[in-house]
Amino acid sequence: MDHQTVADAYRRLSKQYDRFFGRVFEPGRRLAVDKMGCRAGDRVLEVGVGTGLSLTHYPEGVHVTGIDVSPHMLDVARARLNGQADRVELALMDAQALEYPDDAFDKVVAMYVASVVPEPQRMIAEMKRVCRPGGELFIVNHFSRDKGAMAALEKLVSPVSKFVGFRSLFPLQSFLDASDLDVIETVPVNLFGYWTLIRARNP
């Protein structure tokens, strides 16, 4: 999956995104923000913020920065923000090459992004870099199964999944091994627990 394929997929999807993926992904978004336990003054970075569906979940006083590689998704997020722009900043940026200094955030989160970016490990390295030592990283994503009907389906759709902007074959254990994360917990979320929330401490 390359940058252009992702940009094209989300340009096509941006206007309909909330209708298709708003409610179905909502429990994962809410749980992630809940687990962050944000306090006033915290600096949060959301990579792949998309249409900004999670932005209203953060408590007052938290400064949230959302970045995304799709200008079309960010346009929808900007329209949603109407009136809250003072505590949220949005920027067009690649999660694999963040334009922020080291240790700039207390918490960094990626919801439904890891299987979308061309190089997930570059994104994770950047999330760790911009998160302060002792801060926390949160990843919510679908991870593929090893066996059973879902595993067969994931294999079947794999050749076409990139055209709708994601990678269907994305096993959790390989992702964790490659990411070298100090995992605090993994929690199944959303329908049938088919997605996973990973909470990790930044060393």
Ligand SMILES: C[S@@+](CC[C@H](N)C(=O)[O-])C[C@H]1O[C@@H](n2cnc3c(N)ncnc32)[C@H](O)[C@@H]1O
């Ligand atoms: C499935 S959507 C998730 C959006 C949002 N986080 C949510 O909870 O609905 C994936 C998002 O990741 C963005 N994305 C894909 N590759 C990216 C990259 N390299 N850097 C930043 N954002 C990226 C897409 O543009 C899209 O908005």
